[in-house]
Amino acid sequence: MSVEPQTTAAAMSAVDYDDAIVKKFIFATLLFGVVGMLVGVILALQLAWWPANLGLEWTTFGRLRPLHTNAVIFAFTGNFIFAGVYYSIQRLLKTRLFNDVLSNIHFWGWQLIIVSAAVSLPMGWTQGKEYAELIWPIDLSIAVIWVVFAINFFGTIAVRKVKHLYVAIWFYMSMVITIAVLHIFNNLSMPATILRSYPIYAGMTDALVQWWYGHNAVGFLLTTPILGLMYYFLPKSVERPVFSYRLSIIHFWALIFLYIWAGPHHLLYSALPDWSQTLGMIFSVMLIAPSWGGMLNGLLTLRGAWDRLRTDPIVKFWVVAVTFYGMSTFEGPMMAIRAVNSLSHYTDWTIGHVHSGALGWVGMAAFAMIYWLVPRLWKTTIHSPAAVTLHFWIATIGIVLYVVAMWSSGITQGLMWRAIDDAGQLQYPIFMDTVLELMPFYAIRLIGGTMYLTGMLMACWNILMTVRGAPASAAAARPATAK
Numbered sequence: 001m002s003v004e005p006q007t008t009a010a011a012m013s014a015v016d017y018d019d020a021i022v023k024k025f026i027f028a029t030l031l032f033g034v035v036g037m038l039v040g041v042i043l044a045l046q047l048a049w050w051p052a053n054l055g056l057e058w059t060t061f062g063r064l065r066p067l068h069t070n071a072v073i074f075a076f077t078g079n080f081i082f083a084g085v086y087y088s089i090q091r092l093l094k095t096r097l098f099n100d101v102l103s104n105i106h107f108w109g110w111q112l113i114i115v116s117a118a119v120s121l122p123m124g125w126t127q128g129k130e131y132a133e134l135i136w137p138i139d140l141s142i143a144v145i146w147v148v149f150a151i152n153f154f155g156t157i158a159v160r161k162v163k164h165l166y167v168a169i170w171f172y173m174s175m176v177i178t179i180a181v182l183h184i185f186n187n188l189s190m191p192a193t194i195l196r197s198y199p200i201y202a203g204m205t206d207a208l209v210q211w212w213y214g215h216n217a218v219g220f221l222l223t224t225p226i227l228g229l230m231y232y233f234l235p236k237s238v239e240r241p242v243f244s245y246r247l248s249i250i251h252f253w254a255l256i257f258l259y260i261w262a263g264p265h266h267l268l269y270s271a272l273p274d275w276s277q278t279l280g281m282i283f284s285v286m287l288i289a290p291s292w293g294g295m296l297n298g299l300l301t302l303r304g305a306w307d308r309l310r311t312d313p314i315v316k317f318w319v320v321a322v323t324f325y326g327m328s329t330f331e332g333p334m335m336a337i338r339a340v341n342s343l344s345h346y347t348d349w350t351i352g353h354v355h356s357g358a359l360g361w362v363g364m365a366a367f368a369m370i371y372w373l374v375p376r377l378w379k380t381t382i383h384s385p386a387a388v389t390l391h392f393w394i395a396t397i398g399i400v401l402y403v404v405a406m407w408s409s410g411i412t413q414g415l416m417w418r419a420i421d422d423a424g425q426l427q428y429p430i431f432m433d434t435v436l437e438l439m440p441f442y443a444i445r446l447i448g449g450t451m452y453l454t455g456m457l458m459a460c461w462n463i464l465m466t467v468r469g470a471p472a473s474a475a476a477a478r479p480a481t482a483k
């Protein structure tokens with residue numbers, strides 16, 4: 001099965017692709033990657049050494065933490081996804097993006113939302129819902145800009161020159177639709193002042209809607225669009241067709257069907273009805289199947305090209321990304337089992353799981369895509385291939401240090417909290433006893449995180465040098481012709 005769908009004769013003629021918008025989203029990804037990860041490193045430092053809170057209300061852990069999560073999820077990952085989606089749908093559909101004005105409103109609107117988040121969160125203006133902290137006026141702007149994106153996306157599909165919709169586009173579509181639904185329903189609230197609003201849901205219903213949103217934000221922002229990008233950019237990078245197109249279709253439908261029901265695994269042992277918790281647990285465990293189908297489809301695309309793993313750093317990034325996808329989608333279902341969750345919940349094990357997905361899967365896929373795209377967009381070669389390889393190793397070792405430290409810390413924490421002495425009393429009733437035990441792990445996480453950030457900075461340097469050294473004709477974004 002071919003990597004891309006067959007094209008008609010008309011479609012084969014040169015198309016004036018809009019690559020300027022892709023370039024803008026790449027720059028924004030790099031900028032906000034640095035900001036978001038720098039804040040992550042500051043948080044890691046604060047947990048290892050509390051004076052780093054600086055005694056200022058704006059820089060306390062509680063305010064910087066949502067700044068980190070919003071920056072890495074919506075700014076770094078969001079911009080990376082938009083860059084990849086806009087580049088690939090034009091090629092897959094052999095047409096220019098639907099409307100240049102909409103593309104630019106999407107870009108600038110999204111960056112404005114990010115800047116508002118960067119101001120409002122340290123000020124402490126928040127709705128208090130994880131990953132949905134932003135106050136209602138910003139939420140409204142997100143809804144508007146997302147609709148602009150959706151019109152541009154579906155408009156491009158409508159004016160396509162190729163009938164078949166390659167599987168990557170199905171993955172993107174699931175993101176465009178689901179994120180809109182999740183965002184709108186989770187943020188339905190009654191504004192009281194410009195900074196404050198009250199959710200229309202109460203109590204457990206509010207919690208359930210919030211984690212239906214929270215889990216599917218992971219599913220439809222940190223997972224499905226990136227799988228779509230994997231199905232486009234991984235075969236391109238290894239110059240091989242995707243291992244099984246049929247498997248990719250099964251992967252898609254099974255994944256989106258199962259994901260949407262798994263949210264209650266965030267509310268195990270809560271007041272949520274038991275049947276609903278069990279439903280969440282069962283759907284989470286079933287998720288292993290499509291997730292691993294996707295992982296194998298990615299890895300097996302390399303069959304016959306494994307030798308490139310030794311020489312091509314982009315292939316290295318992909319292999320680590322897909323492997324971490326497999327690891328975190330095995331770990332997640334395990335953590336969704338009630339008995340395991342009773343140990344892992346509230347502990348650093350969750351943080352380890354999050355970052356094996358975030359740094360391993362999301363981050364490494366982003367770097368693989370960007371290193372492949374930049375030389376093509378600017379019609380040049382990468383400034384320093386050696387620095388790409390070095391980045392790969394620094395980042396990979398950084399992830400291992402981060403994740404292993406958090407697993408060790410989480411399991412230590414969980415076991416200490418539940419330890420009972422001979423008299424049936426809690427063995428460690430003083431919370432601080434457990435915290436002190438975790439300090440070495442926090443130091444190791446800080447080292448791992450700093451390494452990962454260093455890799456990110458190296459990528460910025462390498463890409464800026466590549467762009468600066470590009471031929472002048474390529475620096476002007478248009479016209480880029482079909483290939």
Ligand code: HEM
Nearest residue numbers: 218222265266284287328329332333335336345354357358
């Ligand atoms: C089959 C796939 C997956 C399943 C079933 C799953 C399951 C879980 C479970 C059970 C938790 C802990 C909930 C708790 O105790 O509060 C969790 C947390 C989390 N997972 Fe996953 N996971 C999966 C894949 C992923 C991937 C690939 C990523 C990232 C790219 C990810 C990101 C997160 C995040 C951000 C949290 C923390 C949520 C919070 O703030 O509490 N997960 N996941």
Ligand code: HEM
Nearest residue numbers: 037040041043044069072073350351354358362449452453
């Ligand atoms: C240099 C890289 C990074 C460092 C040092 C870092 C560090 C941290 C720290 C210290 C926390 C708070 C943990 C706690 O509350 O105990 C955190 C939370 C989090 N980070 Fe990162 N991070 C990095 C990159 C990323 C990236 C790239 C993503 C996503 C794409 C990400 C997603 C998250 C999420 C979702 C949480 C909240 C987890 C939860 O509530 O369970 N991080 N990070």
